[in-house]
Amino acid sequence: MKKIGLLFGMEQTFPPALVEAINSRDQGVMAEFVKIGGITLEQLFEYDVILDRISQDVPFYRAMLKVAALNGVRIINNPFWWSADDKFFNYAIAHKAGIPVPKTVLLPSKENPPDTTGESFRNLMFPLNWQEIFDYVGFPSYLKPYDGGGWKHVYKVNNVDEFFAAYAETSNIVMTLQEGIEFTEYYRCYCIGRKYVHIMPYEPRNPHHLRYQADFTLSPAMEATLKDLCLRICTMLGYDFNTIEFAVRDGIPYAIDYLNCAPDAERSSVQEENFEWVLDTTATFLIDCAKQGRAIPQEYSWSSLIKGPTNNKKK
Numbered sequence: 001m002k003k004i005g006l007l008f009g010m011e012q013t014f015p016p017a018l019v020e021a022i023n024s025r026d027q028g029v030m031a032e033f034v035k036i037g038g039i040t041l042e043q044l045f046e047y048d049v050i051l052d053r054i055s056q057d058v059p060f061y062r063a064m065l066k067v068a069a070l071n072g073v074r075i076i077n078n079p080f081w082w083s084a085d086d087k088f089f090n091y092a093i094a095h096k097a098g099i100p101v102p103k104t105v106l107l108p109s110k111e112n113p114p115d116t117t118g119e120s121f122r123n124l125m126f127p128l129n130w131q132e133i134f135d136y137v138g139f140p141s142y143l144k145p146y147d148g149g150g151w152k153h154v155y156k157v158n159n160v161d162e163f164f165a166a167y168a169e170t171s172n173i174v175m176t177l178q179e180g181i182e183f184t185e186y187y188r189c190y191c192i193g194r195k196y197v198h199i200m201p202y203e204p205r206n207p208h209h210l211r212y213q214a215d216f217t218l219s220p221a222m223e224a225t226l227k228d229l230c231l232r233i234c235t236m237l238g239y240d241f242n243t244i245e246f247a248v249r250d251g252i253p254y255a256i257d258y259l260n261c262a263p264d265a266e267r268s269s270v271q272e273e274n275f276e277w278v279l280d281t282t283a284t285f286l287i288d289c290a291k292q293g294r295a296i297p298q299e300y301s302w303s304s305l306i307k308g309p310t311n312n313k314k315k
């Protein structure tokens, strides 16, 4: 019997429904919630696959998952790359690949990081050439963290004064300033296993519970474009579970948010039809991964040192 473990936090509906969906398919693969304590260097991990929905908030889990990967457990999403990645890098890589991305500038944090002094910043231009930055990005623009999620510290700013007022509130968070896309359509897309895409019209200007009730309709041409972009972005970044947000202006979809490696999948939030899709597709994908069995990552410089058996516990 292959085994899938779910690692999750405060979410209520998705993890138990996913365990049930996988177990009810009766495909020689079972799922359960991960139970774990202190991790030893010799730790045997009993899972073929772990779906990680929470390590972004729990560093202990992230460290545990890296060692599980070293022992051959397939981790979704890749904890090494997720640890290394950030949104500004995402924008840069999409831009290089020719995908439309709003003009974006990375800014030094307003306040110094802990344990640094003015001397730590001798390489930093002071003051910044703000006018050049504003001219490049334009207004309205979005001041938002280079990392993180959940709309935390996201400010729409309409002019220089609003920018500085918002920037003053950001303490030592590294921020980006991004061209605001005044959109006519907006889409949030699940992309699973780098092959399944589900496009959800989304109206971020609505109150939270009405955001998945959007007025605009997805044209077949836009659907094809978004699918292609989602697959390209997730393949480039190596994510198997992600959502990508697009704001459409003048018919062009701008990719504005795609580091959502544990995207919202709560039934009450994403609504019934989307919930059913994400549940069903995740179950299919995880079962597929489990059937492929354990695999030690092959792409790291340490990979050649650990060519031995991938699973010394199970036959």
Ligand SMILES: Nc1ncnc2c1ncn2[C@@H]1O[C@H](COP(=O)(O)OP(=O)(O)O)[C@@H](O)[C@H]1O
Pocket (backbone or CB within 6 Å): 102, 142, 144, 148, 149, 150, 151, 152, 154, 178, 179, 180, 181, 182, 204, 205, 245, 247, 256, 257
């Ligand atoms: N460049 C932009 N143009 C228009 N709207 C934006 C832009 N950036 C962010 N937003 C709005 O702010 C919301 C939150 O920003 P986002 O980049 O998705 O960060 P988070 O990871 O916190 O969700 C988006 O859903 C969108 O409504």
Ligand SMILES: [Mg+2]
Pocket (backbone or CB within 6 Å): 150, 151, 245, 257
């Ligand atoms: Mg977002």
